[in-house]
């Protein structure tokens with residue numbers, strides 16, 4: 170059994186949900202290594218402040234001495250890597266930080282895991298490494314890796330490194346590939362929080378292209394329970410797809426949000442499509458269901474309403490994350 174877990178990128182959207190869950194459900198100690206980029210927000214973990222089983226270290230997974238010192242000092246025996254540059258649009262503006270963190274940082278973690286005889290490593294990856302689907306079909310774990318954006322290419326490269334460390338050095342490691350997450354604490358550059366916060370202020374809602382790009386949506390807590398099940402039960406060297414079984418075109422999500430918020434559809438504004446925009450993602454997660462006894466528990470409509478309510482009830486968090494850098498990025502990106 171793992172006693173001291175290193176979680177990287179734990180101040181982001183999914184990592185913070187995962188840390189809250191593990192502290193609640195287990196007696197494992199957690200060290201969170203996060204460099205606090207624009208997406209990293211210590212406020213996401215305010216409810217666990219003072220918990221004696223939680224330690225925060227500000228720093229980068231690209232720093233080998235720091236990662237080694239953490240593994241030594243805290244006697245780390247497991248690593249789960251959430252740390253990443255995670256936004257496709259930003260990767261199109263500048264791919265460099267994506268390669269540095271997502272590929273270079275993962276390599277440092279893997280090398281340190283070998284050196285320190287870490288007992289278990291999990292790489293949090295994405296369905297985007299499979300590229301785009303046509304009208305039908307689902308991604309399985311044996312679908313070809315065909316990433317289309319600098320973000321997904323960097324995640325695919327990291328996945329290949331993890332597999333190489335399993336096969337070449339015998340590292341005990343697993344990979345999860347999950348679909349689009351939604352839920353509380355998501356940075357408002359991503360579709361759902363962006364639309365909720367803009368609609369609340371009667372601002373335009375920018376929709377790429379024709380709005381018919383399809384994603385498979387999963388509530389963030391379902392993703393976290395899938396990661397934990399994979400960490401505990403997954404077979405080393407294997408990939409496990411995690412999905413929410415809720416395929417929706419972007420425009421349908423936005424119209425549903427407007428209904429929940431009682432706002433007019435006239436706020437919707439179609440903008441120039443994202444270059445190379447993948448048309449459809451959909452996940453077959455039957456392997457995780459049968460081998461890990463995991464399945465998504467949240468109903469999409471209920472999860473969406475409770476997510477909207479969370480944003481409405483947390484105006485301070487929303488105001489803080491939308492200041493400074495974010496507004497500059499937003500205006501440059503959408504020009505509306």
Ligand SMILES: NC(=O)c1ccc[n+]([C@@H]2O[C@H](COP(=O)([O-])OP(=O)(O)OC[C@H]3O[C@@H](n4cnc5c(N)ncnc54)[C@H](O)[C@@H]3O)[C@@H](O)[C@H]2O)c1
Nearest residue numbers: 178180181182183204205206208209229230252253255350
């Ligand atoms: N959001 C999704 O829908 C989704 C779906 C599937 C997989 N994923 C993957 O899950 C992981 C977490 O995604 P998220 O949405 O929480 O991302 P996020 O952008 O909200 O958080 C990323 C976190 O990583 C930290 N970070 C970035 N570079 C770092 C570095 N060099 N060293 C240490 N910390 C660093 C940031 O400060 C931030 O706290 C990512 O690996 C992402 O690829 C996300």
